[in-house]
Amino acid sequence: MMAGKSTDRRETISLRKRFFRITNLLFLVLIGIQFLPDQSANPALSMNVIWFAAGLEVLVLLVSAVIKRQAGLTLFLDIVGFIYVFLILWTLASAKFMWLKESLFPPPGRVFAQFIEDIDKVWVNVLSSLGIIVQGYLLAVVIAIPLGLFLGWKSRVGNAATYISKFLSAIPPIVYIPYGIALLPTFRSVSVMVIFLATFWPVLASTMSGVMNIEQKIVDSARVLNVNAFTMLFSVILPASLSQIFIGCNQGLTVSFILLTSAEMIGARNGLGYYVKNYSDFGDYTRTILGIIIIGIVVVFISFLFNRLQRYLLRWRR
Amino acid sequence: MSKIEIQHLSVDYKEKNSHFTALKDVTFSVEAGEFVSVIGSSGCGKSTLLSVLEGIHFPSEGDVLIDGTPVRGTGNDRGVVFQQYSLFPWMTARKNVEFGVKQARTNMEKKERYKIADEFLAKVGLEAFKNKYPSQLSGGMQQRVAIARALAMDTDILLMDEPFGAIDAKNRTILQELLLKLWEGDGTKSRKTVVFVTHDIDEAILLADRIILMSTNPGRVNCEIPVPFERPRNRAALVQTVEYSAFRNKLLALFYGDIASKIGGDEVVL
Structure with missing residues (x-):
């Protein structure tokens, strides 16, 4: 069959x-x-x-x-x-x-030895970096998706908002750091803000473009079922634009890691970027290489989980 | 009072510089429990007519009444089957049907809704496929699910917009007979009121009590023809009768005569 x-x-x-x-x-x-x-x-x-x-x-x-x-x-x-x-x-x-x-x-054996020696310290730094990413990223996604659904659905506002969010998502979020430092009390809160902005605009833009490109027939078949506005937004428009939304989410995730490790290399007291920068300043390249490898592993691991989530949520596609 | 009354309905589409009349002064009515087929060549506005009944387009002039009340948008008194995209691709067959039931009968419990979904999927022969997504089903199976959903919603009125138009000939026959069987029922329940849009004359004759033939440019009613065949109908027996051929030829003459008059008579070879 x-x-x-x-x-x-x-x-x-x-x-x-x-x-x-x-x-x-x-x-x-x-x-x-x-x-x-x-x-x-x-x-x-x-x-x-x-x-x-x-x-x-x-x-x-x-x-x-x-x-x-x-x-x-x-x-x-x-x-x-x-x-x-x-x-x-x-x-x-x-x-x-x-x-x-x-x-x-340094030879690989020394890096492995360093890993075993530093495992607690590495773990603390991994958790510190991940905590900031998760906080800024989730906050951005949770706000940007419903807002994007709503703005995209109200197409008159949506058209203007698309240009605005495309403009804003084109600005490298790192330029907001001076404002973050001026306005926010800690390095951590500045990092969360930068990751929030790095994720928010691309997710908003991709959500709106997803909503505005939905097959009209799908919308009609929901309308003839007499769905209310809430059901329309979250049971129809959201799943129908999900593959587009993921494009923005992916972009946000990639940029978030780049931004966070860069920011940590400049001003942090912990985190993976700090670990690499700090030990390279002391000429400890065993730990520098270890830090670089750990960053790679963490990013691969997170992308792997993210891809699994994406494949699961879009399992209905051919 | 008729179940559906269409009174002097006109629909204009206005775009920037152009003005297009899709329907012009269309008037007819459909009785409760009647199966009416609307046929016409493409561009006669038959789908526009149906979308006004669905409540997703609005009349420019005239009105559409259901049970005497003007249609002012979509409603859960009407079940709809489109040619394509009736189903939501992110829901399984079962979930699609359950979603329709939930919309039509708002205070029913979830368990009960799934029970009804299973029951109607069984009626269209898709028990084994209920947990498949539309992309995993053939076009014919997708339309079966769409029909199951429309029937499971148990609305008074069914609106069908060329539901078998994209299905291959063999499966179309099977689906027509399935729809006929499900609609005619076993006589224990009152039949639903159906408006069925098609461009297939044989389909219209097999299914309908009455055929509304539409003309193009602008879309309007050419004539109404009652279908004189007894129910329950059996295709195999019906198509062999002389009466069937005669009726079909009469309908074809009206159908193509209309087209011929539009583009200049004798030159048309059919």
Whole structure:
């Protein structure tokens, strides 16, 4: 009757395709090169790399054993493969052959060791940054979406408001920082305000454009069901413009991270941006690299959750 | 008093520089429990007529009365099926029907609403697909859901705007027979009043008690023709009769005669 989803179908993946992959070979190469003699002046702490890689490989083998879809397995193995290649090149370029300056590019083993030593401090900074993002971002989304629905629906106001919000969303929100500092008491509140503004205008603009581009037939079929204004806005207009709204939400999220880490590097006493900037000022590049990697992981993790949410809420689309 | 009375209805569309008369002085009425088909070629204003009945367009002149009261907007006394986009793509089939029931019968409990939704989805043969989204259903199945919703709302009046116009010929036949069966019922309940817009003559004959033939430019009523066939109707038996062919030919002559007179008579080869 209709095209079945591939998830419904049982796929059989051969043992060779499950366990004899390039990624597994790369793991062995990564472990192997750890036993080459170190050239670096300070200890390279290669055991940490071995432990990390072993942990990752155990995960790889577990996933390989249980995963049902071949496409999912390939994607996962490719991502891990890239991590292995990165660690191999890093190990060779730092500890083993010293192609890079040791003070700026410490070997991976030292960064792992630093992570274990600093784990509490890192966690506090992650939470501090995330707290600010979540607060500013959610506040903006919760206000911008209903306002955008309303303004877009009242098309006469909406037309003018579209231009205004496009103009305002084009201004880099970082320029509001001087006003924030003048008006608000703490660095934290300034950051929340900047993230609020960075998210508010794009979400408002995309919500309004979503509402104004709804298929008129959808609106008519809601009208003939005699829906009231509230139901029209939140049960019809909102879901009908949701995919557009997500465009603004995505933009807001991306810009928020850039802004927050930049702001933290300038004026904060904690947060991930502060962590990186503070230790680079002291010439502690082990911690600087650690901070950069943690920022990457946090951003990837948040985007992953966000994409899952988006896919769930838009699951009705083809 | 008729269920629906359309009195001297005219609808003009005014745009910047142009002025377009979609309907001109249309008058007819529909009795309670009657199935009326409005047919005409595209541009005769039959969909505009229906949208005035739906309450989403308004008369420029004249009026439309339901139970003697002028229509002043949409209302939950009318169920509507469009050609497309009747359903909300973000709701499952079941949720779509339940949403309609909720709008029509405001004080019914949720559990009861879902029970009715399931019942009507079963009537249109979609029990197994009730948790699918419209994008996962074929065009014919989507129209079945739309019909299930309109029937589940249990309104006095059903307004159908070329509901099978975008369906392939085989499925259209199946859907016509389904609608016929559901509307004719088993005689225990009074039939709903239906206004059914189509450009398919066979569809109109099979379904309707009376056919309103419309002319183009401006849209107006050409003539009203009662359909002389007994109910319950059976397509297979009906189309083989001489009376059916004769009636169909008479209707075709009126239908195409109107078009021919518009573009110059003899030159038209049909």
